[in-house]
Structure formats: structure tokens, C-alpha cells
Amino acid sequence: MGGLMLILSLCLWAGSMFVVQGEDPYIFFTWNVTYGTISPLGVPQQGILINGQFPGPNINSTSNNNIVVNVFNNLDEPFLLTWNGVQQRKNSWQDGVLGTNCPVPPGKNYTYHFQVKDQIGSYIYYPVIAMHKAAGGFGGLRINSRLLIPVPYADPADDYTILAGDWFSKGHTSLKKILDSGRNLGRCDGVHINGKVAKGDGKDQPLFTMESGKTYKYRICNVGIKTSLNIRFQGHPMKLVEMEGSHTVQNVYESLDVHVGQCYSVLVTANQEPKDYYVVASTRFTRQMVTATGIIRYTNGKGPASPELPPAPVGWAWSLNQFRTFRWNLTASAARPNPQGSYHYGSINITRTIKLSNTAGKVDGKLRYAINGVSYVDPPTPLKLAEYYNVADKVFKYDNIADDPPAKISEITLEPIVLNLTHRTFIEIIFENRETAIQSWHLSGYSFFAVAIETGTWTPEKRKNYNLLDAVSRHTIQVFPNSWAAILLTFDNCGMWNIRSEIWDRHYLGQQLYVSVLSPARSLRDEYNKPDNSLLCGIVESMPKPPPYSI
Incomplete structure (x- = not known):
């Protein structure tokens, strides 16, 4: 009897150890990045493919999954991917931007390893070096809720991803040369939907299919480089259910403005006459509207889509009013990001x-974009590596822009911009747009509360207009011409994090910065150590590895 009890005790002990040591599931990807011929506007040109695909493969994951992506760079220049909106808790090493990572050299590979911890929703990945994003290399990244945690709507019949964006026919190397010469890119040549444009000749293959009476989920992301888009479904309203990782109050819309870098999820019910219909993407806030369409086909449907497209909205005031209708779904029980602090953020x-x-301004006669009078330039040593190796003073200066810039900025300087933020402080950021675009x-590494967008100039008295109850927790926000936007968040995610313009010519010419959130205790409770496989470059390349963080 004593022996049996000993065996049972050992079994229970072993079982408990298994539970303690067990990890969340892993999903693995091997990606080969190459050049290839693509024709998003019907004219062949060089594009960037991942495993021969344009757009790239869709990552389909579930909350808390560990994602491992081994990226082989077969281009003729350095390459780097970022995971837009994935929070990378305590792990800015995997953010995939030049402030944290050395680029992957041609002919080499790098393995990203990150966990989609406590997140759900629709996201994108894309390349961040030079103008690579203008040539492809982007794709969708979805994070599904775990089965044990319900979502606030019935399971859809299928789950589709729409990657829409503006497109330039010149190619990324030509676009880079235009910007390097000090000129503006001008307007786009067209718009694509999942790398295609319907010709409307009756021979178009459907992008998506629907069965009468069923409801479908569409994840809509703007993967363009500079142009806001309006998305609408011919003959079908959309019910908004999720936005950049947050369940929303389920309002119904005829069309949605989706700004560069943003993702929305909508439900569409197939309740019309069984035939073809168009999903429509058209440019917003451009002198001439450019439109692309894609076919949605009812199964067993008969008849082509009507050539009469649903009209696009006019003016940016319409878009501002739509923003004000977005609300966070406070009753949803599914995984919701806790944006670094209390849900009662208003208190x-x-x-x-x-x-x-x-x-915008000129430096040595060439166009540059700036933040508070400083135009960002990437140093040869990534900022995070410089901090980790204790040589930050040789690479950049902290807090080299003012928190409250002067009303008139007459001169633009070039240097890295790094804000030093105290761990776990609650901060208000005002994005002030003094231009007509x-x-x-x-903001990488975080979700923030988008509490207000208004016209004119921000003053402290404007706080009385903030939504301090149910502003959507998200990671990207638009700012209309001669307007401002306010966000609130607690900076409790240690690391070096990028605040960047998603308007990519602006990003390339200096409209970005980094925030440094350091662990005072250098503890693994706050931040992970540098991964062993991290690429080294700049002045740290031959330096000895610093002592690791510990518990």
C-alpha cells in the first residue's frame, strides 16, 4: 500500500511539474524573400515576394501562440520585417525596425520568435527598410480568440482578409531615388485589392465567395504607403466588430475610411440576390479619386456585378464624424488588450x-519631414543595442526634442530622436498636424486609448472633450489637416519602441522617433534579454556581451 501511495504521489508531482513547465503552442514558418514579377495594376513590374506569393502568406494564429518565422533574405539588399500592432510584451528585440534590429544582409537569414500574448484581432506585417513596402513583402496576421473565451458574435461561415492599398508603377528603387533627390512622390498610379484589380469584363475570378443566408468576416487592412482608402461592399452593409485588437460596439456602416496602417474587421451577411458583387476601394483626400474593385461571388449565383458602384463619401469632415462613432465594446468577454494599466483610464x-x-521643410535643398523640428536619421548601431551594451551616449541623445514645441519651427535638424520615458508612467501624447495633408x-509595442480627434489647435482645456469611458484601444490613429489627435497610455512595456508615420515617404524622410522604456531593476520580470541569435552591427559588433538580466 505504501509503494502504491508513493507511485501515486510521484505521478501527481510529475503532472504538476508538466503543468508548470508547459508552454503555449508554437507555430513555425520558413519564408524565402525574393524578387519576382507582379502585376497589381495589370502591367508587369518587379515586386517582393514571400515564398513566391504577393501579397505574402497569411499568419493564422491564436491568442498566446508562440510564432517562429525564419526569414531568408534572397534580395540584393538588406531586408527587415515588422509586425504591425503585435505588442511584443517585454520583447522589443523582435519588433523588426532599425531602432531595435540590425537588418538581415543579402543571402542571410534571421529567425523571429515572438508571442501574441493576450491579444486578438487583425494585423499586418510589412518591410521597413527603404521603400520596400512599395514593392510588396506585406501580408495579414490574424490572432483568433481561444476557444474557451467567447467572442461577441456568432462564428462566421468563413474568415477573409482584404489587403488594399495605393500602388506606384515606378518600383521601389525608383521611388527611393525620387525621395533621395529631394522630391515628392506625388500621387499614386492606382489601387489594388489583394494585389489585383478587377477588369469588369466578365472574366474576373472572384476574390471571395459567399453562400446565401450566411455571414462572413472580412478583415480589412490598408497596406498602402501614403493614401487613405474608403472600403465598401456593393449592396451589402458592414457591421464593425473589431479594430486593431479591440472588440467594438457593433455599429453598421455603408462604407469605412481605413487610413494607412489601420485594420478593421466587419461582418457581411449574404442576403442579396445570388450573383456577383464588387468590393470597392477608392482613394480619399486626393484631387482625383482612384478606384479598384474585386469580385465577391455568391455560390450558385448567376449574373455579373452591376457596373453602378456605391458612391464614396466626400470631405474629411465625414471621416472625422465616423471616427467619433467608434466605441470600445466594454461587455466583450473575449481577450481584450489591457493597454498598460487600468480599464478606467479616465481616472x-x-x-x-x-x-x-x-x-515639412528643406535641408541642404532637399525635402525632409520632421517632428518638433528634428528629422530622424538611423544611426549605424540600432538604438536598443546601444542601450544594452551601455554605449548609448556614443550613438544618440535622450530627450532631444521639446515636449511642447514652439508655434513656429523655422529650422530642421537631422539626428536620431529618442524620448526617455519613466517605466509605468501614464502619458498623454498629442499629435499635432500643422499641414494640409x-x-x-x-506606436509599436502598445495599444493606446484614442480619446479625441479635433480641428484647430490643442490646449489643456480640450481635455473636457476627451472620451474617457470607451475610447477604442488601438495602435494607429489618423490626424486630419490642421487638426490634432490625443492618445493616453501607461508605458509599462519595457523596450525601445517606434512612433512612426505610416505615410511611408514621410517615414523614410524622417517622420519617426523612438521611446525608451527601461527596466530600473534590469529584471527579466520587466524585459527579456537580447536573443542569442540577434544580429550585431555598428559599434557593438565586436563588443563582449553584457551581463544578462536576471529575476
């Missing part, structure tokens, strides 16, 4: 207010 005291004003801003 937290603001410890620092930072105003970021975008401006719409802006789109992204």
Missing part, C-alpha cells in the same frame, strides 16, 4: 504631456 492622473508636431501615426 488616472497624467504625468507627462508630449506634443508631436509634424512639419492627412497624417497616420503608429
